[in-house]
Structure formats: structure tokens, C-alpha cells
Amino acid sequence: MPTESTRSAMPYARLMLMLLLAPALLWLLGLIVLPHVELGILSLRARVAPRVYEASLAQYRTFIEEPLYWHTFVRTALMSILATAVTLVMAFPIAWTIAKLARGRNKSMLFVLCLIPFWVSETVRTLGWMILLRESGVLPQLLVWLGLSPAPIEMLYHDATILVGLVYTSMLFMVIPLISALESLDDSLIEAAYDLGGNGWSILRQIVIPHAAPGIVAGCIVVFMLTLGNYLTPTLLGGKNSQWFTEQIYTQFITRFNWEQGAAFGFLLLGLSTAIVWAGLRLSGQKFGEVMQRS
Amino acid sequence: QEKTLRLLTWADYAPADVVAQFEKESGYKVELTLSNNEEMISKLRATGGAGFDLAQPSQDRITGPQQEFGIYKSMDLSKLKAELFIPSMLEATKKNTTLGGKVYGLPHIWGTDGLVVNTSLTKMADYPDLCRGDVKGKTAVRLKRPTLLAFAFASGKDPFALYSNPKAYGALMDDVGKTMIACKGNLKFFWDNKDQLLNGMRTGEIVGAMMWDTGGWKLNGEKAEIQFIAPKSGALGWIDTFAIPAKGKNDAAAYAWINFNLRPEIAARVAKSAGNFTASQGADQLMDAKLKAQFAASFPEAALKNVKWYPAVPAGIEEIEGRVLDRIKAAN
Amino acid sequence: MSSDVSAAPTASGAAQPDLQATHVTKHYGAFHAVDDLSLEVARGSFFSILGPSGCGKTTLLRMIAGFLSPDSGAIQIGGQAMNGVPPNRRPVNMVFQHLALFPMMNVGDNVGYGLARRGVAKDEIKRRVGDMLERVSLPGAQDKRVDQLSGGQKQRVAIARSLVLEPTLLLLDEPLGALDLKLREHMKIELKQLQAAFGTTFVYITHDQSEALVLSDHVAVMNHGRFEQVGTPQQLYYEPQTPFVAGFVGANNRIAGRASDVNGNLVTVTSADGMVVPARAMGQVQLGDAVEAFVRPEVARLARQSVTLADAGLPFFSARVASLLFDGANSAVLLHEENSHTEFRIALPQTGQFADLAVGERVHFGFDPQRAVCFAPSQAERSA
Amino acid sequence: MSSDVSAAPTASGAAQPDLQATHVTKHYGAFHAVDDLSLEVARGSFFSILGPSGCGKTTLLRMIAGFLSPDSGAIQIGGQAMNGVPPNRRPVNMVFQHLALFPMMNVGDNVGYGLARRGVAKDEIKRRVGDMLERVSLPGAQDKRVDQLSGGQKQRVAIARSLVLEPTLLLLDEPLGALDLKLREHMKIELKQLQAAFGTTFVYITHDQSEALVLSDHVAVMNHGRFEQVGTPQQLYYEPQTPFVAGFVGANNRIAGRASDVNGNLVTVTSADGMVVPARAMGQVQLGDAVEAFVRPEVARLARQSVTLADAGLPFFSARVASLLFDGANSAVLLHEENSHTEFRIALPQTGQFADLAVGERVHFGFDPQRAVCFAPSQAERSA
Amino acid sequence: MIASLPRPLWLRASTVVYGLLFFAFLFLPLVVVAVFAFNDAAYPAPPWRGFTLDWFLGGADTARRGLFADSAMLGSLWTSVVVACWVTVLSVLVGTANAFLIERTQFRGKQALSLLMLAPLVIPGVILGISILAFASRIANLADDLWALELNFLRPGLPLVVLGQFSYIVSIATLTITARLKRFDVTLEEAAYNLGASRAAVFTTITLPYLQPALIGAAAISFLMSFENFNTTLMLVGSDAPLTVMMYGRMREGATPVLNAVSLFLMVASALLALTLLRGKPSAQGPAAV
Numbered sequence A: 001m002p003t004e005s006t007r008s009a010m011p012y013a014r015l016m017l018m019l020l021l022a023p024a025l026l027w028l029l030g031l032i033v034l035p036h037v038e039l040g041i042l043s044l045r046a047r048v049a050p051r052v053y054e055a056s057l058a059q060y061r062t063f064i065e066e067p068l069y070w071h072t073f074v075r076t077a078l079m080s081i082l083a084t085a086v087t088l089v090m091a092f093p094i095a096w097t098i099a100k101l102a103r104g105r106n107k108s109m110l111f112v113l114c115l116i117p118f119w120v121s122e123t124v125r126t127l128g129w130m131i132l133l134r135e136s137g138v139l140p141q142l143l144v145w146l147g148l149s150p151a152p153i154e155m156l157y158h159d160a161t162i163l164v165g166l167v168y169t170s171m172l173f174m175v176i177p178l179i180s181a182l183e184s185l186d187d188s189l190i191e192a193a194y195d196l197g198g199n200g201w202s203i204l205r206q207i208v209i210p211h212a213a214p215g216i217v218a219g220c221i222v223v224f225m226l227t228l229g230n231y232l233t234p235t236l237l238g239g240k241n242s243q244w245f246t247e248q249i250y251t252q253f254i255t256r257f258n259w260e261q262g263a264a265f266g267f268l269l270l271g272l273s274t275a276i277v278w279a280g281l282r283l284s285g286q287k288f289g290e291v292m293q294r295s
Numbered sequence B: 001q002e003k004t005l006r007l008l009t010w011a012d013y014a015p016a017d018v019v020a021q022f023e024k025e026s027g028y029k030v031e032l033t034l035s036n037n038e039e040m041i042s043k044l045r046a047t048g049g050a051g052f053d054l055a056q057p058s059q060d061r062i063t064g065p066q067q068e069f070g071i072y073k074s075m076d077l078s079k080l081k082a083e084l085f086i087p088s089m090l091e092a093t094k095k096n097t098t099l100g101g102k103v104y105g106l107p108h109i110w111g112t113d114g115l116v117v118n119t120s121l122t123k124m125a126d127y128p129d130l131c132r133g134d135v136k137g138k139t140a141v142r143l144k145r146p147t148l149l150a151f152a153f154a155s156g157k158d159p160f161a162l163y164s165n166p167k168a169y170g171a172l173m174d175d176v177g178k179t180m181i182a183c184k185g186n187l188k189f190f191w192d193n194k195d196q197l198l199n200g201m202r203t204g205e206i207v208g209a210m211m212w213d214t215g216g217w218k219l220n221g222e223k224a225e226i227q228f229i230a231p232k233s234g235a236l237g238w239i240d241t242f243a244i245p246a247k248g249k250n251d252a253a254a255y256a257w258i259n260f261n262l263r264p265e266i267a268a269r270v271a272k273s274a275g276n277f278t279a280s281q282g283a284d285q286l287m288d289a290k291l292k293a294q295f296a297a298s299f300p301e302a303a304l305k306n307v308k309w310y311p312a313v314p315a316g317i318e319e320i321e322g323r324v325l326d327r328i329k330a331a332n
Numbered sequence C, D: 001m002s003s004d005v006s007a008a009p010t011a012s013g014a015a016q017p018d019l020q021a022t023h024v025t026k027h028y029g030a031f032h033a034v035d036d037l038s039l040e041v042a043r044g045s046f047f048s049i050l051g052p053s054g055c056g057k058t059t060l061l062r063m064i065a066g067f068l069s070p071d072s073g074a075i076q077i078g079g080q081a082m083n084g085v086p087p088n089r090r091p092v093n094m095v096f097q098h099l100a101l102f103p104m105m106n107v108g109d110n111v112g113y114g115l116a117r118r119g120v121a122k123d124e125i126k127r128r129v130g131d132m133l134e135r136v137s138l139p140g141a142q143d144k145r146v147d148q149l150s151g152g153q154k155q156r157v158a159i160a161r162s163l164v165l166e167p168t169l170l171l172l173d174e175p176l177g178a179l180d181l182k183l184r185e186h187m188k189i190e191l192k193q194l195q196a197a198f199g200t201t202f203v204y205i206t207h208d209q210s211e212a213l214v215l216s217d218h219v220a221v222m223n224h225g226r227f228e229q230v231g232t233p234q235q236l237y238y239e240p241q242t243p244f245v246a247g248f249v250g251a252n253n254r255i256a257g258r259a260s261d262v263n264g265n266l267v268t269v270t271s272a273d274g275m276v277v278p279a280r281a282m283g284q285v286q287l288g289d290a291v292e293a294f295v296r297p298e299v300a301r302l303a304r305q306s307v308t309l310a311d312a313g314l315p316f317f318s319a320r321v322a323s324l325l326f327d328g329a330n331s332a333v334l335l336h337e338e339n340s341h342t343e344f345r346i347a348l349p350q351t352g353q354f355a356d357l358a359v360g361e362r363v364h365f366g367f368d369p370q371r372a373v374c375f376a377p378s379q380a381e382r383s384a
Numbered sequence E: 001m002i003a004s005l006p007r008p009l010w011l012r013a014s015t016v017v018y019g020l021l022f023f024a025f026l027f028l029p030l031v032v033v034a035v036f037a038f039n040d041a042a043y044p045a046p047p048w049r050g051f052t053l054d055w056f057l058g059g060a061d062t063a064r065r066g067l068f069a070d071s072a073m074l075g076s077l078w079t080s081v082v083v084a085c086w087v088t089v090l091s092v093l094v095g096t097a098n099a100f101l102i103e104r105t106q107f108r109g110k111q112a113l114s115l116l117m118l119a120p121l122v123i124p125g126v127i128l129g130i131s132i133l134a135f136a137s138r139i140a141n142l143a144d145d146l147w148a149l150e151l152n153f154l155r156p157g158l159p160l161v162v163l164g165q166f167s168y169i170v171s172i173a174t175l176t177i178t179a180r181l182k183r184f185d186v187t188l189e190e191a192a193y194n195l196g197a198s199r200a201a202v203f204t205t206i207t208l209p210y211l212q213p214a215l216i217g218a219a220a221i222s223f224l225m226s227f228e229n230f231n232t233t234l235m236l237v238g239s240d241a242p243l244t245v246m247m248y249g250r251m252r253e254g255a256t257p258v259l260n261a262v263s264l265f266l267m268v269a270s271a272l273l274a275l276t277l278l279r280g281k282p283s284a285q286g287p288a289a290v
């Protein structure tokens, strides 16, 4: 009870505070903060002899000196941004339809339809794409059958395939914040703008987008994070051509046992995501806390 | 707890009937975890050598990680029946897995890496044939160190000789890397799971690949035109071992399993399941005749002599290779 | 009802009406939200549509603004047929129920929005926005954020935003609904003065009869998608044409019963409880008809002595005081008529004459039967 | 001010007061939300606290209910000191501003909640809930969901939920605030009848003067954490003790100026614009003091001929009609006094006598100076 | 434009067409997965060779080992369920405590703490995984070196997987529950208190019932998220692989239709779960629930 009568029972309030604070601190310190400190320490040392390590920036130097690594890094970032943009563009009309055009049963039906694919795991969805796109898969066969291509084409293992997979996987996380942002936009604002002589484009630009900005940013941040941190889709759909930075991290940790290098890569990825999220927030003038509440 | 043996091994190295027999005879219960070299090492690294009672890494991958992470216990040879091993193989393995005077691994199963070719569709003699223009998009290799070593041998160099000279080794690997990058367009994929490759070969999507002998013989059993070929520049020979993780809790069970496995009749069954030969003295007499025939077909005398056995990998070498592998992966 | 309403010329002068709707209908499924309704609004006048919640007011207004298209009937604005003309092409602007100010823009940009859409030059917009804000008593408010404004200020910005476009017609949908009591009183007067100053035709929706009466030149009372009566506030108040209007406009005592006597335009109504009330008949009333009589609280006169009322020539009743509702100038008393125990509300004189009444006291009241009204059966049925 | 208020016995009889607060104070930082305030509420009476938003009404009520503890001063309920007694042990119940009905329970469970917490047997709860719902005219509503109720019904459920516990005191925090106009009028009368029927002591908070006047036996007018005046509705209306009360209770014309003449209890106030108004002094007024006079709209009399007023012996003014506010029985006219152009509001007689006034017409008005009030400087300053 | 504004025909038409394309895009992969679970072929690929239930019912010793005989697959399914249950319970409990911490208490640094609670949502899952792995093994190694204590739960394995998933899923649970608690009208508690309820009674009769939909929602989301998680799990998994990791492994081997079978099984199961949830809450699940 947040009433002031609790002031007489101050020890009670303190006890309560401590009890509530304990799990939060355990979680945040034990699973988030300290592990990242550990990761930071790992990334800042280098092996000089078996079981002998010293503080060094060697891991980061490797990253800079080996074009492969930073190429992958940049590529991952660009592809993620591209995937986020494509997702946004694809999701917006649907979110608009659900939030503003559909009514009653239709609306909830469309909404649930959007949710359904995400009740099954990414593995399953990726499996679906593999069955669809592989050389012996459904789409290439269909193209042959339609006479559009002479022989089955391999549709897996292209950048475009990775993009399709990423967009697909992220769609829900864009659609939902968009819907809730658009739903909170009072129809009468649009009517008023229209009544005052606005047309579709100017209303979109001046009324809808400013209003939905927190939702858009929320969706973009979540999608960007998911894409950037994705491992499954790029490796499975990208095949021999996938170069995703998470894969580098995995490789360093698991196949090379090089935790130091992997930790450095992890930190770089974290830095990248933080920087881009921060830039996104800055550009759109949103606050992180508020944005995340909406997603 | 003391009643279980937690075994970290390769697929097919512990067939169900063998496990059942062991459990019945020894009273230990076997918990299997299937893995490959890298994962074995990284798991043991992450657990500090805990979580398993017995592991089966390849003999060349023992001393390096042991030096680095201390994930194995030294073997107590007194608990083993040395007479069960083929002596030459035991000696060779001991030599490769000895660190600071202690032995860390004992041989179990051995085999080679070479070429698997669908002879009805194409002909191949050496690794570089995988990069020929007429098989574009129909070949595969693993994106792992054996591939680099194979192509290094194919280029006429001896990479093992350069293990002690990281610089020269690095230069050699750079060259191999360039070759591979040039070849990349020819490859359908980098396989990293044998079933994936076998499926490709079965459907004819793949006509030639670098692979270990077992897979080739397995396919040969299904389709005679698919054959395992020892390449001109030499097949690569490997030996998978028994090694005891540093924090294994049930060494007794581990030794029991090793002794059990080296009994010729057991070894023969395991060898059949894995499709390879074992280090068990006398097991080859009990081996499947077909497998022996396949072996003989793949390895004429000269080829057998030409097998390049992996020496122990010194620390630091894998890092050089890793970067080259990454580069190959990244190239377009 | 509606047929004779449409015939009645609402426009005061000969000037062409600014807004004309003829036989407009809008269904939602089988439900007639607006039902064959016609109206005319004269140029420059303040026209109110008054009706209970759900009677179709907003639906009608949205048809005029163009957000809904009528199922049948025609709408003309400034003499031009509006069928198929989209809202952004109509010479009308609308002030929305919850104002719909753009929260992402400041006051100046809100007011200038429509001008900017018309492609007016920046300087010109700035000047006209400044002028307009001055006229609505918000000089220099351009740079304020919308959420920094009080309720009344928001109101004025919303009106300014529409008026700056100089529409032929301004539509207002319960614009005072969200304000609190004192502010509403204040804005009522301000709105009336604004309309007088601009001379724009206002069509104003409300369910608050006091707003409609105070503000309007003409009021249409709406119920179930139709107009019950259109007239000046005084006509509605003093000459209600239907029981619905009599009940809805102003507080009223309602006595339902049978016509026990009909004498010229005077009807005697006898309620089931036995109260006998004389009243003027609106429309045809036959002896024995089920009728309803309405007597306004301020029409009845209170007296301690029945003689006073008899002397004044009024029919009178005896009653006991049930409750005293002291409210300054609006004080009233609830009486229970002695024979029938019917509850009857009477306004106390503003002079404070009966301030000393006590609960339970015996008093008398009477009223001029010509100022009470009584409705014929068909209409009584209608409102039931 | 507050010192003499606390001395004034609010309780009507000799009976021990149900609620007594002495020198209660509550700060928020440096801000005195409730400032050394004392009050007494007699058993069974209806006591209202009337004040503008933010004056500390809710703070006071929450101290009585026990949700806040006073910084100083004591509160007694039914003769028992309440210091340190938590809300769930006090013999008071509260009806919250937004009712706070439990949305996850049906009506019956809402009403029975307090009984269940007391461990009353299920059957007994059921019986008493049924009885209580009947008494608030909601028989058989037990199984309804809360969101199926109308505003007025929710109101009654909230009151029933508290009354079923038979509290010594029922606290109500603006319970009608959320209702719409017509419903509020209706619930006002219903609430008064409920209280009379139950005989429970009500302490009622509102910022709507009409509610306070109509409902209460006694009203305390609150401002800035203090009581300005405590009295019967009539006392507040006719005998305001402070300019704040005169301005807040009922509509009033306010003329600020200097005392240009003092003659016994009559003061002549001359405004800066030159309007000269005679009024009765409340408290000490010296010649030349800055003073404020208040004239109620219904106190002033309107006449077409000045003679009428002169004959009645009233001081009179000439004026032009600025605006006609027709609102049936509450119609008023806004005048501009001819010399000073001061705006002056006058209620039109309910008889409809001046229904034919026209804007711009020249009229006269006058009033009995004894019914206008004028406040001395210190108090005038206070309200500024 | 919105429904009340006139929309030209081409716009209406393209809205419909786009909607159809979009949902085709969404559902095509799932439909394909479901259909090929019944294809009578060794690989989930066209052509259609006839209908079979082998991939569900095939015996353990036949060439086509069906889902219900594939003990490894079923075991990993069970592992996933167990992990998800733990994660759900932990997340909902801690999430509830966090919600009360954010909404009902005042202390210095609360703002920062509540922002920090959101941070896990913007840390890539792989990094969460490796950082927890690295930290846990440091602690375990320390315990081992200093006290010869073997802290098994800090080694890769299910406890660590649970902790890893929990570390970010609890953020989502916290958000969901906080959102509802924020809308809670505190006067309801005061009213109950005023009606004589004790603090405990207020909590159990008013606050908890109010929070219940959010608790159920948070539980459902937590379960689903845990079940679907791959990135974090991959780095922390020991010898018992949860379903996603197991499926990933099999997919790299070259998928057999058993994967389709288990996928279809999951689809049906989650549809049933969702239906029961939706039915319990007739007002169609709002966006807030995700």
C-alpha cells in the first residue's frame, strides 16, 4: 500500500523494498552486468604462451587488421539495417489495415493471423523456407513446371534469401508495435486534417508518422536487434555465403576455442548495436524507456 | 552417480547393442553425447574438463588443447591391457599424445580422408580435381583444417613439416587459401555433416567430394559407382583416441569401457558400425569381408604407404588455419 | 413529423440558405440513425441540433462534413450539391467532439495547417494565424505546445483552426462536452460572442439544452434520427410541439392520464392516482384519450393560503412539502399533492419569499392552465 | 479566520459530534495543503466541504479516513481518538471520487466485500447484500458485472458497499463528479433522500456549489487549506462572510473599487471605471478603503422605465442590453452600464416578463443595497 | 486512409491484393512444412509421392523412424518443455517482483534500474549466451581452484540454459506485468483497505486478481520465448539439447520429414494453447499481450 500510513510502519516498507530489490539485483548483476564485465576482461587479454595471458588489445587489433572480420561486421550491420527497413515498409500497410481499416471480428482475425506464424519456432519457419527455396525445393520446381526456368535454380545461399528469412522472422515484432501505435492515433485527428484540406501523403507525413514514431522506433529497434543477433537464419539460408557476425563469434567460441577473440567480437557487436540504437533514438527524438514500453 | 559412464564420442562409435552388452557386463550405465572434435574440445574447455568420464578426440588434437586448457587426465597405463592394441598404432599414438612425459590418449578407431567420387558421372584422381570446370557446382569439401592440409599436399608441399615454423606455415596456408577461394565457386556447399553430403551424393547433386573413407564405403555399398579414392597426393590418416577428461568422476568405468572396446569381437562390431578399422589387435580378422574388400580397392599398396598421418598440432597453428578458413568462407 | 418540419422555412430572411438537407437518410443495418430528415440553415445564423445521446446527431453532422455519405437524400452547401464531394473539398470545417488538435504541432502550426495545405505562402500564413489567434483572444500563443493549453484555450484554438479557412459553414460537435461546469458556462458566452463577431454560419451539436437555448438562433430537437421540432429557443421552451420536446427542454413536471374533459383548447387530465390537471391541448385531443400534461416548475405559483390562488383565478392544489432544494436563485421545492401523492416540483421565487418553508408544511399551488401543455395520444405514444 | 470557525459550534443539538477535528495540519514540503483546521460534524447530519480544485478537500478527507496522518492536530470519530488507527480499523467508510468499484467482482461481491473481510457467514452476507441493494433501489443486481451498470447505478453500488458496514461516518469524495448533467441532477436528489433514510452521518466533498447547497445541512467553504466559512446553505448564500465565499457560492456581479462613502452599515463603492454601487458592509470598512461589492443577478431588478425603480425606492442605473441569454427559467441578460461600461448580469424574472428585450435596447436596473454586500480591505486582499 | 474517408477504387483493390500477398508470404513456409510431413519420400521436397503417416508413426527399427519412435527428438522436446517451465515460473515470479519494485517503491536510482531492466532486450542473444558462459565458468573454475568445489550447475547444461533464457525473458515479463500494474487504480486497494481488509487480503483479493491476465499473458509469452529460443541456448547447452538446438543439428544434416512432423506437432500444440488462452479472454488478445 503506497499510502502514507505506512510511514508508521517504516521498517515494513524497508523490508518490502529489500525483498523486491533482491531478485532484481541478483538478476541484473549476476546475469547481465557481471557477465559482461567478464566478457570485457576476456576481450582485453591475449595468450602469450599456454595458459599465460596478458592484458592486451591484440583481439581488437586482429579485428582491425583482418579485413574479413570487419567486412563481415559492416556487412552484418548493413544487412540488418536493410532488413529492418524492408520489414518496416512491408509491415506498415498491414498494421495500418489492421489498426485503421478493419473492424470488429475482421480486425481480431487479421491480428491473430499475424501472430500465428510466430507461435512456432524460428527453426520451423526456416525449415519451411529451405523446403521452399532449395534447388530441389518447391519454388524452383514450380518455376520449371511453369516453364519460367529451364532447370531448377538454387534459391538458397543468396543474400536475398537471407534477407527474406530475416524479414520474415522479424515481421511480428514490427507489426505489433506499429499496430498499437496506430491504434492509439485518434481517427478524428486524421479526419480533422483531411477536413482542413490535407491529402493522404501530407497526413501520413505530418500526422501519422510523428504520432507513430515511438512505435516505429520501437519496432525498428527490436527488429534490428533480432536481425543483428540472429544466427540461425543466416547460417541456414546463407549456406556457404553467409557471413554473419554472430557466426564469427560462435566460430571463435566453439570451433576455435578462442574465447578471447570471441569476447572481443561480442563486445564489438554489442557496441555496434548500442551505437545504432542510440543513433536511431537520437534521429527520431525518442527515449529508450518509453520506446521499449511499447514493444 | 558412480554407476554411470558419461561418454563423449562420435556418432556410430557406440552402437546400441555394444552399449547394452557393456551395461550388462559391467553394471555401469552409459550416457552418450555425440559430438565432433571441435565441439568435444570446446565442451570440455567450457566445463574445465568436467561433465564427462571419457572422450574420444583425434590424436593430433590432444596435446595442444591439453597444454592450453588442461582438460584431460593422464592415462594410467597399468589399468589397461596393452596387449589388446596393435603395437605400432599404440606406440605412434602415445608418441603424439605425450606431454610432459605423460600419455593422454590411446588409439581406438582410425581412418583416412580422401575423395568420394561418383565414377559414373566423373573421374577424379586428386583434390584439385574438385575445382575442375566441368564439375562446377557439383562438388563439396568441409570448411575445416583437413581440407587445407589436403590441398597443401596436393600443391606438392608438406605442411606437417612446417608445423614447427609458424611463419612458413602461414605463408603456405595463405597460398592454399587462395587456391580454395578460386575454387569456391565450384563448390555447391561446405558440408559439415556427413548425412548432408551423403544425401547430396545419393541424389547426384554432388559428384565428387573430399570426405573420409567410411562415408565413401557406405555409399559404395548402396551404389557401386560411388567410390572412395585415395588421392594421388596422399590420403590423410587420422586416429580417434580415448582420453579421460580432467574432472571425470568415474575413471574405473572409463577404463572398463576402453578394455571392453578393445576386445576383438567388440572392436569388430564397433568397426562395422563406424565403417572403419580399429586399433584392436586381432579385430581385423573378425571384420566384415566387404569392408575389407572396399579397403583393399581404395588402398593399393602404394596408396597405403602414401597415407599422411596427422602429427600432433602445436598450439598456434589452428589460429593460422582458422583465419584462412574464415577468409575462404568470406570470399565470393 | 419530419414532413412538416422540412416545409417550415427555417431561414429567417430571403437569403439563400447556407446549408440545405433534403430527405437525408442513413441506416446502419436495419437501424435508422438518421431518418428522412430535412433542414435549412440561414446564412450567418447559429443553428443547434439538440438531442439525447445516440439520437443521430453526430451521424448527421458527419454527413454534412462529408465523412459519411447519405443513403438517400441530398445535401447542399452554399447552394452547391455536395454529393460525392470529399470532405477536403467542401466549404465546411468541423470542430471535433474531442477537438482533435494535432499534438505533434504547436498552436501556430495547428492553426496554419489548413492554409499550408492550400499552398498559402509562409509569411501570409504567419500573418493570418497571428490575426486569428488575436481574434480568439490568444495573441502570441503560436509557439505553445497543445498540451500546455487549458481546456478553454484548446477550444479556442480548435475554432481558430477552422475559422482561419473562412468556411461557409462551421460544424461543431459538442465542443464543450469535455469542459467542467464553470468553464462551460464561461465558454458558452464566449462562443456566442465569437459567432456574432465572425458572422460565420454555425451548426452546433449538443445534448445540453441550456447550451442550445443560450447560444442559438434556431434549435432543432432531434430524437431517434428525426427532428421533433425546429424553432427559436423561445418557441421550443414555451410552445413545445411534442411531449418529447416538452420533456427534454427544461425541467418539467409530467402528469400522464386520460382526458376527462375537453373544453375548447383546454383539456382536463386525470391521472391514474387521481390528480386532476387542466392544460392547453397541443393538437387534437378527444375525450378519454391517453394524454400527457407538462407543467414547468416556474409556471406554478406557491401560496400558504389557498385564497391567494383562488383570488388570482387559478385552479389550485393542496400539498405537503417533501423536500427543500435550496440552491440560491434556482431553489425549488418538492411537493406531494395531498390527494394523489403525485410528486410535483415548483421553483421558489428568486425574491426568497418562501425561504422559511419547512419539510412537512402544508401549502397550496396553482398555475395558469394556458401555460401548461397537453399532448394528443399519437404523440404521447410516440415518446413512450 | 479559522480560529473563529473552530469556535462556532457546527453541531446543531447537544449530542456528541460524530466527527471532530482539532487544529489539523498537513504539509507537503513547504506547502500547507490543510492548515490548522478544526471542524465538528453532528451525528446524523449531512456536512459538505465546498471548495475549488486543489484547496485541500481530498487531503482532509483522507486524513479522516486514515490514509494520511496529520502533521499535527487530532481527529476523533464517535468520540474516539483516531491517531495511529489504520484505515481498516476506523468506523468510517469512504466513497471514492471515481468510485473504485472492484472490476473483477460482480455487484454482489462488491457490496459483500467488507462483510466477508469481517468474517461474516456466507448466508448472512447474502441476506444483507440483498437487503442493501433493495434499499438503494437495485434489487436483484447481485450478479451483474460492474461494467454493465450505468453511472448512476455504479454510484449507488459504491454507496451500498460502504453503508452495508453500518459505519459511524460515510465520507464521499465528489461522488457525482463523473456523471453527466441530467444524471447529476437526478442523483443529487436521490443522495439526499438516501441519507435521510439511513440517518448515517455524511461528510461530502464537492466543488459544485449547487450540490453543496441542495444536499447539505451544513456547508464548510474551503480555500487554501482553511475554512472560510461554515454555516447552513442559506447563511452562505445570503450572508457570505468573505469575498471568497460571496464569489464562489452562486453567480455574482463583482465590482471592485474604493469606499467613497460610509454611512452606518452602508458603503458606496466607486469603481475605477466610475460605476457607483451602494452595498452593505461586512466587517469594518473605512472611507477610501479598497473594497469589493457583490450583487447577485437575481437581486437586481430590471425596468424599462427608470420611474418604476425610483418609485420602489431603489438606487438605479441605466444600461444597454449586450446579450440575451435565454435559458427558460434561468434566463439572464448581460448589460453594459451606460457610464462605466461595466458588464452586469441580471436574471430575468421567471414570469417571462422581459422575454421581448432586444440587444442594444436601453433599460434600467436597480437593487436593494441591503442585499448587496461589500467587504473590508484585509479580506479583499486575502482573496486576491 | 481510414474507413470514414473516401478511398479510390485502386487503393481499395491494392490494399486487398497486398494483404493477400502478405499473408501468403507469412503462411507459405508453414503450409509447406505441414504438407511435407505427410509426403511419402525420404526428403521433404517435391514431387509429391503420396500420403503417409510414416514420419509420425514409423517404428524405431524401420528405415523411416517416425516422430513418436524417435526417442532423441522426443527427449529434446521434453527437455524444451522442462526448460520452458522453469523459465516461465522464474520469469513470472521475478517479473512480478520487478513490477512492484518499479511501480510501488521509491528509492534512489530507480530510474536507472528500470532502464537497466530493459537492457537485455537490446543485447543480442548470442552475446548474452557467451557472457553468461564465460562468467559462469569463471565462477566455477574459481570455486574449483579455491575450495575444490564442483559447481556443476554453472557448467554448460540445462540449469545454465534456464538462467540464460531467463536473463532476457524476465525483461519481457516485467514489461508486461508493469504495464498492467501501471494501469491499476491504487484507489481500489485503498477502497478495500477502507472496507476493513488487511494488507494480505487486499493483495490476494484485489491486486492479484487484477494482475491475473497479465500474469497469464507473461507466462504464455515466457513459455513461447523459451521454447523458441535458439541463440542463447546454443551457447549454453550441455549434453541435453532442447528441441531448437536438436532441430538445427538435424537440419544441417539434411532434413528428413521427421522435422516436418515435429514442426507440425508444435504448430498444433501452440495453436491449441493459444486457443485456450484466447477463449479464456474473449476480448481478442490485444497487442499489449506480446
Ligand SMILES: Nc1ncnc2c1ncn2[C@@H]1O[C@H](COP(=O)(O)OP(=O)(O)OP(=O)(O)O)[C@@H](O)[C@H]1O
Pocket: C028, C033, C051, C052, C053, C054, C055, C056, C057, C058, C059, C060, C207
Ligand atoms: N458505424 C456504426 N455502425 C452501427 N451503428 C452506428 C454506427 N455509428 C453510429 N451508430 C449508431 O447510430 C446511432 C447514432 O449515433 P450518433 O453517433 O450519431 O449519436 P449522437 O447523437 O452523436 O450521440 P452522442 O450524443 O452520444 O454523441 C447510435 O445509436 C449509434 O449506436
Ligand SMILES: Nc1ncnc2c1ncn2[C@@H]1O[C@H](COP(=O)(O)OP(=O)(O)OP(=O)(O)O)[C@@H](O)[C@H]1O
Pocket: D028, D033, D051, D052, D053, D054, D055, D056, D057, D058, D059, D060, D207
Ligand atoms: N502527495 C502530494 N505531494 C505534494 N502535494 C500534494 C500531494 N497531494 C496533494 N498535494 C497538493 O495539495 C493540494 C490539495 O490537494 P487535494 O487533493 O486535497 O485537493 P482537492 O481539494 O481535493 O482538489 P480536487 O477538487 O481537484 O480534487 C493540491 O494543491 C495538491 O497539489
Ligand SMILES: [Mg+2]
Pocket: C057, C058, C059, C173
Ligand atoms: Mg455524437
Ligand SMILES: [Mg+2]
Pocket: D057, D058, D059, D173
Ligand atoms: Mg480531490
